Structure formats: C-alpha cells, structure tokens
Amino acid sequence: MNLRFVEAFYWVASLKSVTRAAEKLFLTQSAMSSRIAALEEELGVLLLDRRDKQFRLTVAGLRFFTYAQRLLEMQREIKAEMGAGTPQAxxxxxxxxxxxxxxxxxxxxxxxxxxxxxxxxxxxxxxxxxxxxxxxxxxxxxxxxxxxxxxxxxxxxxLPPMEMVFVGNAQKMRRRMYRLSDLADVDILTFQRGSQPHVALVDLFRQKKLEPRRVHTISSISAMTQLVEGGFGVATLPLAAAQRLVEHRDLKLLKCDTALQPLxxxxxxxxxxxxxxxxxxxxxxxxxxxxxxxxxxxxxxxxxxxxx
Incomplete structure (x- = not known):
C-alpha cells in the first residue's frame, strides 16, 4: 500500500476538503484526487461520497481513517527509530x-x-x-x-493573558496619573474594529458612562506607536510590547485609575x-x-x- 496515498486520504478526511489537502501537501487538486482514487481501487471500496458537493466520508472511509492515522504514526516511529542520531528536518x-x-x-x-x-x-x-x-x-x-x-x-x-496599558507621547502626556475621564478627551488608538481590545475598550467607557472623543482602529502596532510618537492620541498596547517600545521611542506608559481588560x-x-x-x-x-x-x-x- 502506497503510504503517500494513505497520507493524501488522511489530510482530505482531516481537513474535510480535497482542495485544502492538496494545498497542504503542495499537490494539484487533480493529483490529490488521483491518489484517493488509486487508494479506493486498491482497497476495493469507496472512501469519499461524491454524490453531491457536500464533503462526506463513506462508512468505509470513516473506518479506514483510523487505520490511516495508525499507519502514518507507525511510519513516523520507524523513521525516528531507524534514523536515531540524525538531525531531522x-x-x-x-x-x-x-x-x-x-x-x-x-x-x-x-x-x-x-x-x-x-x-x-x-x-x-x-x-x-x-x-x-x-x-x-x-x-x-x-x-x-x-x-x-x-x-x-x-x-x-x-496561555497567560496579556496585560494591556495606555501608551502616550512622553513629551505631551506628563501627568503621573490619569483618570479614564481624562483619556476620554483625547483620540484613542486600538486594534481593528471588532477585535477583543477594541470591544473591551468601548465597553469600559460605556460602563463608566463616558464617551471617548474618537476611537481609531489600526491593525498595526508599528503604525500605532508612530502615530502616538507624533502626538496623535493615546494607544492601548500589550504591556510586554509597550515596555520594549518605550526604551527606544519617545513614548510613555500611562498610569490610569481604571485598568484595561487583559488580552x-x-x-x-x-x-x-x-x-x-x-x-x-x-x-x-x-x-x-x-x-x-x-x-x-x-x-x-x-x-x-x-x-x-
């Protein structure tokens, strides 16, 4: 049994798509279909139900999927055992x-x-x-x-959630402590609309019955920090990233009386x-x-x- 054909079937079944499996294995869709067909011919059963466009395994396909996984795991173990001491790519x-x-x-x-x-x-x-x-x-x-x-x-x-902080221009934001109401009076930069940081920020202001002047959504941390460094508002950033950035840019971590929700x-x-x-x-x-x-x-x- 050709294990390349078994591998092709395994990924088709796992990804529920011939197209996606072909992309993963760097094959054309026709080459992938040919491998599945050759495996079906060797086994003497249909593995994929091709009656409509919806992906579906046959009963035999469901049963063979377990065997396919075991065969590939065994192949992996043999390679690891026989190639002991050799760095694996x-x-x-x-x-x-x-x-x-x-x-x-x-x-x-x-x-x-x-x-x-x-x-x-x-x-x-x-x-x-x-x-x-x-x-x-x-x-x-x-x-x-x-x-x-x-x-x-x-x-x-x-994984451990990431603490979020406000970051401002070190020359313009000189206070030792800011209230959330203070930050409502400046432009705020956060991640793309609908993201967790954006939604959490908007909810935070609503809970405090505050309306921020403007909330700008930007997907790039580099763009946000350059805008803040240029004096354009305040950004919400992960603390770990902000600590790295303030060392080399004209930025400052802002103390606020209200904590941002962790990411x-x-x-x-x-x-x-x-x-x-x-x-x-x-x-x-x-x-x-x-x-x-x-x-x-x-x-x-x-x-x-x-x-x-």
Whole structure:
C-alpha cells in the first residue's frame, strides 16, 4: 500500500476538503484526487461520497481513517527509530497576532532555531479571524490568537493573558496619573474594529458612562506607536510590547485609575501523524512561555522612564 496515498486520504478526511489537502501537501487538486482514487481501487471500496458537493466520508472511509492515522504514526516511529542520531528536518508554519509578535514571539523563535538546527519556519502575522481560518484550512500548523479554533483535529491551550496599558507621547502626556475621564478627551488608538481590545475598550467607557472623543482602529502596532510618537492620541498596547517600545521611542506608559481588560491568548495546533515536528516544537513553545511567565512574575525594578 502506497503510504503517500494513505497520507493524501488522511489530510482530505482531516481537513474535510480535497482542495485544502492538496494545498497542504503542495499537490494539484487533480493529483490529490488521483491518489484517493488509486487508494479506493486498491482497497476495493469507496472512501469519499461524491454524490453531491457536500464533503462526506463513506462508512468505509470513516473506518479506514483510523487505520490511516495508525499507519502514518507507525511510519513516523520507524523513521525516528531507524534514523536515531540524525538531525531531522522540520518545517513549522507558524501564525501569530501582532501583540504576540511584539511581545515574546521573536525571542521564542530564536530559541527554537538554536535548539533545532533543521527547523525551517514559515511565519504569518495576521488578525485572529484570518489565523483561525488558515489553521482550519490546514494552511498553518500552530497559531497564537485571541480566540481558540474549534474543529475536529485541532487542539487549543489557553496561555497567560496579556496585560494591556495606555501608551502616550512622553513629551505631551506628563501627568503621573490619569483618570479614564481624562483619556476620554483625547483620540484613542486600538486594534481593528471588532477585535477583543477594541470591544473591551468601548465597553469600559460605556460602563463608566463616558464617551471617548474618537476611537481609531489600526491593525498595526508599528503604525500605532508612530502615530502616538507624533502626538496623535493615546494607544492601548500589550504591556510586554509597550515596555520594549518605550526604551527606544519617545513614548510613555500611562498610569490610569481604571485598568484595561487583559488580552486573552490561545495556542492552537493540529497534530500531524506523519511527523513529530509540530508536537515537539509546540511542547517546547509551551515550556518557553511557562518559563518566561515565571520570570515576569518575579519582582523587578521598574525603569525610570516607565514610571515618570
């Protein structure tokens, strides 16, 4: 039995689409269909119900899916056993929201590259809705987003939420403490409309019966910080990202009498029976995040600039 044909069927069944499976395996749709047809001919049963446009496995297809997963896992184990001591090439298609990119993603990636000589990364920085769609389609292996992805075959884990803060121009915003009502009188920059930071910000002002002068929605942290540095309003940013930015820009963390709602972060990944790469890297990512979180929990001296 040709295991490439088994792998083709596995991903068609997992992603519930011949087209998506073809994209994942870098095949044409016709080549993918040919592999499925050849496997069906060898088994003597139909695996896919082709009577209408809706994706559906036959009874035989449902039964064979379990066998396909076991066959691919066995192939993976044999390769790992027979190739012991040989560095394994690994490809990880990674996606993240901007908040994660500007907080801890880069040092995490640097550590992964140090630990895995054969690791090849394909990185995508997008909004949460786009990332969720891409991992459901099989275009990404691991994402860090503000929401978990729900679909059979996907696993999600809640990560420590990211504290959010107001950031202003260091020359113009000189007060030691601001009330939320003070910030209602300036333009506020936050993430794209409908995102968790945007919705939480609007709800916060409503709860306090305040109406902000203007709320601008911008998907890029770089754009927000450049606008704030130029004197255009106040931005809401993750604390970890803001602490990095104030060291090199004319920005200041603003103390406010009302805390912003933290930004939830979820890691979602799809297990791959053909390779240990994704699960190995995912576990190391979780260890890195847990370790970094423990270090942040220790008391440290605040920088003079962030406290003024």
């Amino acid at each position: 690994m490809t990880l298609r990674l996606g993240a929201i901007e908040s994660v990119l500007h907080s801890w993603l880069i040092p995490m990636v640097e550590k992964l590259q140090d630990d895995h000589e054969g690791l090849e990364l394909e990185m995508t920085v997008e909004t949460t809705p786009v990332l969720l769609d891409q991992i459901r389609r099989g275009a990404l292996d691991l994402i860090f987003a503000a929401l978990p992805a729900s679909m059979e075959g996907l696993r999600s884990r809640a 939830p972060v979820f890691a979602t990944f799809r297990a791959d029976p053909t390779s240990h790469a994704v699960e190995t890297v995912v576990q190391e990512v979780f260890r890195y995040i847990d370790s970094a979180q423990g270090k942040r929990a220790r008391p440290v001296a605040a920088s003079k600039k962030s406290m003024t």
